[in-house]
Amino acid sequence: MKFVAVIRQVPDGESKLKIQGNRVDLSGATLILDQMDEYAVEEALRLREKHGGEAIVVGFGPERTEEAIRTALAMGADRGIHVVYEGFADPVAVAEALAGVIREEAPTLVLTGGQQADWDSQALGAALAEALGVPVVSWTTALELEGETAKAKHDLDEGAEWVRVRLPAVFTTQQGLNEPRYPTLPGIMKAKKKEIKKVAFSGAPKVEILEESIQEKTRLQKVLDGKDPVAAAEELVRLLHEEAKVL
Amino acid sequence: MVLVVLDHDGNKLRKGSLEALTRARALAEALGGRVAGVLLAEETAPVEEALAYVETLYTATLGPYTAEKWAAGVVAAAGEMGAQAVVAPSSRQSRTYLGRVAYALKAGLLEDTLESGVEGGAVVATRYAYLNRVTQKVRSALPVVLSVKPNTTPLAEPLAAPGAVKPLEVPPVPTVEVLERVQEEKKGVSLTEADIVVTGGRGMGSAEAFRLVEEMAALLGGAVGATRAVVDAGWRPYSEQVGQTGKTVQPSLYIALGVSGAVQHLAGMNKSKYIVAVNKDPEAPIFKHADYGIVGDVHQVVPALIEAVKKLKD
Numbered sequence: 272m273k274f275v276a277v278i279r280q281v282p283d284g285e286s287k288l289k290i291q292g293n294r295v296d297l298s299g300a301t302l303i304l305d306q307m308d309e310y311a312v313e314e315a316l317r318l319r320e321k322h323g324g325e326a327i328v329v330g331f332g333p334e335r336t337e338e339a340i341r342t343a344l345a346m347g348a349d350r351g352i353h354v355v356y357e358g359f360a361d362p363v364a365v366a367e368a369l370a371g372v373i374r375e376e377a378p379t380l381v382l383t384g385g386q387q388a389d390w391d392s393q394a395l396g397a398a399l400a401e402a403l404g405v406p407v408v409s410w411t412t413a414l415e416l417e418g419e420t421a422k423a424k425h426d427l428d429e430g431a432e433w434v435r436v437r438l439p440a441v442f443t444t445q446q447g448l449n450e451p452r453y454p455t456l457p458g459i460m461k462a463k464k465k466e467i468k469k470v471a472f473s474g475a476p477k478v479e480i481l482e483e484s485i486q487e488k489t490r491l492q493k494v495l496d497g498k499d500p501v502a503a504a505e506e507l508v509r510l511l512h513e514e515a516k517v518l
Numbered sequence: 519m520v521l522v523v524l525d526h527d528g529n530k531l532r533k534g535s536l537e538a539l540t541r542a543r544a545l546a547e548a549l550g551g552r553v554a555g556v557l558l559a560e561e562t563a564p565v566e567e568a569l570a571y572v573e574t575l576y577t578a579t580l581g582p583y584t585a586e587k588w589a590a591g592v593v594a595a596a597g598e599m600g601a602q603a604v605v606a607p608s609s610r611q612s613r614t615y616l617g618r619v620a621y622a623l624k625a626g627l628l629e630d631t632l633e634s635g636v637e638g639g640a641v642v643a644t645r646y647a648y649l650n651r652v653t654q655k656v657r658s659a660l661p662v663v664l665s666v667k668p669n670t671t672p673l674a675e676p677l678a679a680p681g682a683v684k685p686l687e688v689p690p691v692p693t694v695e696v697l698e699r700v701q702e703e704k705k706g707v708s709l710t711e712a713d714i715v716v717t718g719g720r721g722m723g724s725a726e727a728f729r730l731v732e733e734m735a736a737l738l739g740g741a742v743g744a745t746r747a748v749v750d751a752g753w754r755p756y757s758e759q760v761g762q763t764g765k766t767v768q769p770s771l772y773i774a775l776g777v778s779g780a781v782q783h784l785a786g787m788n789k790s791k792y793i794v795a796v797n798k799d800p801e802a803p804i805f806k807h808a809d810y811g812i813v814g815d816v817h818q819v820v821p822a823l824i825e826a827v828k829k830l831k832d
């Protein structure tokens with residue numbers, strides 16, 4: 272069996288972002304394997320451990336994405352494929368580019384994060400499923416293989432549902448599915464020797480980013496001491512009523 | 519030619535559908551063309567209501583929702599009318615099936631947009647990125663698929679003359695089999711539409727302690743929110759989760775009780791007009807993102823807050 276995890280490298284959410292010439296400049300930011308994709312890598316590893324076969328990590332993005340692929344290899348993935356592209360490619364274009372690579376692997380199933388921490392896009396899994404002509408289960412929180420099918424639980428806008436799906440299929444992952452493991456030192460050493468196949472991006476992004484700006488609202492940060500809870504509460508309610516005018 | 523996806527609960531159109539319709543009409547006007555609607559139903563759909571808003575309404579009854587069937591329905595309607603643009607209200611479900619639709623139509627996908635317009639024959643829109651910290655202006659050539667973030671757009675008015683229904687042929691597609699829906703009981707004000715949200719975090723200490731969060735929300739006419747930690751602990755249902763993997767809210771007042779302020783939580787609420795935090799740790803990151811706060815124990819501060827609000831109301 273072959274379990275494919277599709278990953279990207281993104282800035283850590285805690286990183287400070289800056290703007291350079293109308294665009295976000297990541298030169299000072301810490302870049303990490305997207306945490307939502309970590310659940311995909313972990314699930315691929317668990318499936319391989321349970322059912323045998325191979326866990327393959329497929330990364331999309333600029334040269335630096337190799338670091339995120341190495342992280343996944345250090346967690347335990349068997350080998351990597353890197354579709355290299357500098358610049359912005361929208362998830363639909365990415366799906367098109369990855370579909371060929373993934374089809375060649377003929378995987379049992381494909382996993383990827385439910386939302387991207389840089390573009391805030393939720394589309395990659397669905398677009399990839401369309402490109403591969405298979406079903407998608409989004410925001411998966413439980414996954415079991417049962418022969419040619421999988422049984423999965425996933426979140427809806429309200430509530431959740433259990434579904435059965437014939438494989439191959441694409442699953443998008445999120446917090447709750449599993450607890451991703453940390454790369455170990457031996458894992459990191461081994462990862463250095465694992466194969467990463469480089470593939471050139473072929474595709475034409477349809478969406479273009481024209482401009483980016485950071486609009487983090489400056490907050491008032493008026494913090495009261497709550498040693499006297501009643502006095503603090505009354506003062507807070509007064510501020511919300513008289514100053515903010517929201518009560 | 520613009521197609522608008524009309525989302526509904528089986529009986530009534532959702533508010534977001536009327537926002538999407540306003541956007542669809544503006545795009546149609548700028549691109550020169552009509553607007554048609556598509557109404558996909560599990561079993562029942564508010565056909566009469568929808569007909570008041572569009573000249574042509576494509577309908578199909580498809581059984582339990584799946585991304586594959588809904589995508590096939592939207593693609594079929596887009597094909598029938600020769601749509602250059604597809605506009606839908608943004609929800610977790612729509613953002614899944616629209617990914618399929620965009621791929622199938624070879625269209626650019628603009629997700630969760632705040633505003634949209636036409637410039638030089640292409641569609642431009644604004645949206646948030648980087649966990650809601652950055653505003654992007656994006657452009658896509660036609661065809662385009664666009665989702666509309668809730669509470670960003672005025673609601674469309676009905677047309678003078680009601681439209682006509684066109685039943686849609688939707689080809690069967692390989693999809694998932696829905697085994698069981700786990701419905702969550704809905705009570706009180708809807709989280710995404712509430713003007714005040716009171717969220718409890720792990721600092722509340724127990725499921726029972728959420729009584730205080732509920733009381734506070736009810737008193738203010740607001741909705742209850744929860745962090746992922748609370749949902750994972752089984753204290754509150756997933757439908758109340760605010761954040762990257764939960765709901766995005768943008769109320770006038772967001773009150774975070776016993777919430778640390780992790781980036782993934784902030785992503786769901788950092789656009790709120792005013793943020794209030796109660797946390798016993800003065801170093802909790804939430805205070806950096808708050809307008810007002812109290813350093814203290816929620817078990818003492820929240821009851822006092824409830825009393826103070828009651829006093830104000832008298």
Ligand SMILES: Cc1cc2nc3c(=O)[nH]c(=O)nc-3n(C[C@H](O)[C@H](O)[C@H](O)COP(=O)(O)OP(=O)(O)OC[C@H]3O[C@@H](n4cnc5c(N)ncnc54)[C@H](O)[C@@H]3O)c2cc1C
Nearest residue numbers: 719720721745746747761762763764776778782783798816
């Ligand atoms: C990919 C990914 C997606 C995620 N998505 C989400 C999401 O959508 N939503 C979300 O919320 N999280 C999400 N998380 C989890 C997030 O990182 C945090 O773990 C979570 O938000 C923490 O919840 P919390 O603030 O309730 O708990 P904690 O971090 O445990 O914080 C509890 C706080 O309560 C305070 N406290 C404790 N006792 C008291 C008391 N008696 N009185 C006052 N204060 C007290 C503590 O000082 C602390 O600051 C996600 C994580 C990942 C990796």
